Amino acid sequence: MLKNDQLEQWDRDNFFHPSTHLAEFARGNLPQRVITGGSGCHIEDREGNRLLDAFAGLYCVNVGYGRQEIAEAIADQARELAYYHAYVGHGTEASITLAKMVLDRAPDHMSKVYFGQSGSDANETNIKLVWYYNNIVGRPEKKKIISRWRGYHGSGLMTGSLTGLEAFQKKFDLPLDRVIHTDAPYYFRRETLDQTEEQFTAQCVASLEALIEQEGADTIAAFIGEPALGTGGLVPPPAGYWPAIQAVLDRHDILLIADEVVTGFGRLGTMFGSEHYGLKPDIITIAKGLTSAYAPLSGSIVSDKVWAVLEQGTDENGPIGHGWTYSAHPIGAAAGVANLKLIDDLNLVQNAGEMGAYLKRTLTEALGDHAHVGDIRGEGLLCAVEFVQDRDSRTFFDAGDKVGPTVAAKLLDEGVIGRAMPQGDIIGFAPPFCLTKDEADEVVGKLVKAVA
Numbered sequence: 001m002l003k004n005d006q007l008e009q010w011d012r013d014n015f016f017h018p019s020t021h022l023a024e025f026a027r028g029n030l031p032q033r034v035i036t037g038g039s040g041c042h043i044e045d046r047e048g049n050r051l052l053d054a055f056a057g058l059y060c061v062n063v064g065y066g067r068q069e070i071a072e073a074i075a076d077q078a079r080e081l082a083y084y085h086a087y088v089g090h091g092t093e094a095s096i097t098l099a100k101m102v103l104d105r106a107p108d109h110m111s112k113v114y115f116g117q118s119g120s121d122a123n124e125t126n127i128k129l130v131w132y133y134n135n136i137v138g139r140p141e142k143k144k145i146i147s148r149w150r151g152y153h154g155s156g157l158m159t160g161s162l163t164g165l166e167a168f169q170k171k172f173d174l175p176l177d178r179v180i181h182t183d184a185p186y187y188f189r190r191e192t193l194d195q196t197e198e199q200f201t202a203q204c205v206a207s208l209e210a211l212i213e214q215e216g217a218d219t220i221a222a223f224i225g226e227p228a229l230g231t232g233g234l235v236p237p238p239a240g241y242w243p244a245i246q247a248v249l250d251r252h253d254i255l256l257i258a259d260e261v262v263t264g265f266g267r268l269g270t271m272f273g274s275e276h277y278g279l280k281p282d283i284i285t286i287a288k289g290l291t292s293a294y295a296p297l298s299g300s301i302v303s304d305k306v307w308a309v310l311e312q313g314t315d316e317n318g319p320i321g322h323g324w325t326y327s328a329h330p331i332g333a334a335a336g337v338a339n340l341k342l343i344d345d346l347n348l349v350q351n352a353g354e355m356g357a358y359l360k361r362t363l364t365e366a367l368g369d370h371a372h373v374g375d376i377r378g379e380g381l382l383c384a385v386e387f388v389q390d391r392d393s394r395t396f397f398d399a400g401d402k403v404g405p406t407v408a409a410k411l412l413d414e415g416v417i418g419r420a421m422p423q424g425d426i427i428g429f430a431p432p433f434c435l436t437k438d439e440a441d442e443v444v445g446k447l448v449k450a451v452a
């Protein structure tokens, strides 16, 4: 462990942190926490605090911290061959094995996986593939992408545009052209309070139909969505949402990209969210849970239908002009192989489902009647509590009240990490899949104190 007394100062002087209020950080008004270790669901900092991480980093350390099997696989790979590229047909045992393991777990109609580094670059790849696809099939005008308000798809130029959260676009001149947004499938925030879930779903579907009508189906290439909304509020879809949306997209020949960066590899208690909600995507985005964040690696899984057109495209135009230096990085691939094996060996997908149900039930028992709790929702180990000023009229707090961040800060004082979601007063939980009942009870007990 580093024992450098100047570390905090060096941090302020040199380190440009992502998603951080830079001026407040420089003034020393934000907490600085130097993380030194982790094991299971816990992390430790330099001050010796041990925290229960109920958000698994950025909902990515799915198998938990300190897994020696993955560390060994990474070390072995680094010793044997730290790097070779994947261009023009090159591979490593790890990358080829991982591709097979991913496809073995993906829905049957999926064909191949393209590896990148992050969820953002995987979604950038997906949009390029969709445009390429429509150029090859002779529909050069069919290029717009529909995304949802409150969706999160990354921080790149295109993916930051697809993201439907103001904080990620403000002052960056986003969104770019070709991106259009439709309704967030967020039943709790419906405009008409007496609407049933089914009526709300019908409204989302009608609004999508109207958008397609207005823009012209022949200008729209794809629809991108997370099976359950993540960063936008941790919101499972309303009843019947996905089958109805899928039917609209099929009718208008619009490709579906399922962004499973959060839901892929077990978070909802099934291997993929697509399986959970019965989607048939043309492309699936994977990242976080692919390696449980032990090394950066992402992927775009393409369907048989997309693959056939990509092959045709290269016959007509030569090699596909898209690649990253670090595509299928051997160390990331080795981490991925060990990670997916561990998920199987420890039955972690099943545990995510069971512990998720337990966490939601205990949260509901503990806080379901609280005067300022408007909604407790979740699917698998993706749960949220949303706070309101008044339950009956569902009046939200003013943004300036900062209720979500305050609850998260109080919870942290108790030694538990939950995430104040960026838009609305929502505290989110997405712990590692190895969460135990005792740990779930600790999260809930300490949240009750924090809320009080």
Ligand code: PLP
Residues within 6 Å of the ligand: 058, 117, 118, 119, 120, 121, 123, 152, 153, 154, 155, 226, 230, 231, 259, 260, 261, 262, 287, 288
């Ligand atoms: N897509 C979803 C659904 C995400 O939640 C995220 C990140 O949280 C991304 C894409 C972007 O992934 P990354 O941060 O690895 O670029």
